[in-house]
Amino acid sequence: xxxxxxxxxxxxxxxxxxxxxxxxxxxxxxxxxxxxxxxxxxxxxxxxxxxxxxxxxxxxxxxxxxxxxxxxxxxxxxxxxxxxxxxxxxxxxxxxxxxxxxxxxxxxxxxxxxxxxxxxxxxxxxxxxxxxxxxxxxxxxxxxxxxxxxxxxxxxxxxxxxxxxxxxxxxxxxxxxxxxx
Numbered sequence: 001x002x003x004x005x006x007x008x009x010x011x012x013x014x015x016x017x018x019x020x021x022x023x024x025x026x027x028x029x030x031x032x033x034x035x036x037x038x039x040x041x042x043x044x045x046x047x048x049x050x051x052x053x054x055x056x057x058x059x060x061x062x063x064x065x066x067x068x069x070x071x072x073x074x075x076x077x078x079x080x081x082x083x084x085x086x087x088x089x090x091x092x093x094x095x096x097x098x099x100x101x102x103x104x105x106x107x108x109x110x111x112x113x114x115x116x117x118x119x120x121x122x123x124x125x126x127x128x129x130x131x132x133x134x135x136x137x138x139x140x141x142x143x144x145x146x147x148x149x150x151x152x153x154x155x156x157x158x159x160x161x162x163x164x165x166x167x168x169x170x171x172x173x174x175x176x177x178x179x180x181x
Contacts, residue, residue: 006171007105008076011038011068011097013088013143014109015136017120019154019161020085023109026162028083031171034075038086041067055135058092065096076103089139094147107165108143111154 010033012024021037028035039047042064046056068086075082088094088106098104117133143149150168152161 005103006081007103007148007169008079008081009072009104010083010107010165010169011072011088011094011104012083012085012107012109013094014111014154015087015089015116015140016133017116018109018111019119019158020087020109022158023107023154023161023165024083024085026158027107027165030162030166031081031083033081033083036071036082036084038064038068038084041071050132053132055132055139058090061093062096065093069097069099072097072101072104073099076101087136089136090141091143091147094143098148102148104148105169106143106147106149107169108149108151109154109161110142110151113137115155 010024010027012020012027014020021039024037025035027033046060046064049056049060065086068084072082072084086097088097094106113133120133143151150165152164152168154161156164
């Protein structure tokens with residue numbers, strides 16, 4: 001982004017269990033930007049469907065994605081900043097979220113199915129059951145460089161992941177990682 005103006009919105013994306021909410025909250029804290037969990041934009045019918053162990057269809061996702069895109073438009077229109085945790089698994093979903101904007105960036109949290117399955121097995125109280133992880137990976141279309149994306153490995157501490165994101169986006173506020181000697 002070399003010298004470019006900061007985006008008005010960052011969408012932290014990846015499969016369930018990749019750490020979207022955790023990383024997005026930490027990133028928001030680092031940058032002083034508001035955090036929104038994309039899960040809060042799901043209609044109740046989607047939450048119930050996932051809670052019952054059924055994967056969402058594209059038809060289920062369109063109203064959810066449009067609600068998030070509406071929030072992005074509202075925030076950006078006010079000259080504010082927001083970080084939203086949202087799976088955004090397919091290219092078509094990301095297009096809906098962008099609506100042609102060039103002031104939004106995606107942060108792709110990339111990890112192995114094994115690592116994420118291990119994390120999901122430890123997670124309590126979330127409506128997304130671990131059994132749906134395979135459907136998430138089957139749906140995932142990893143973003144291409146032309147999609148306004150930075151990619152970070154989730155095989156790091158949250159602080160190191162946030163440092164990497166801030167550094168790649170050239171947003172400032174990145175803490176220098178201390179090297180142990």
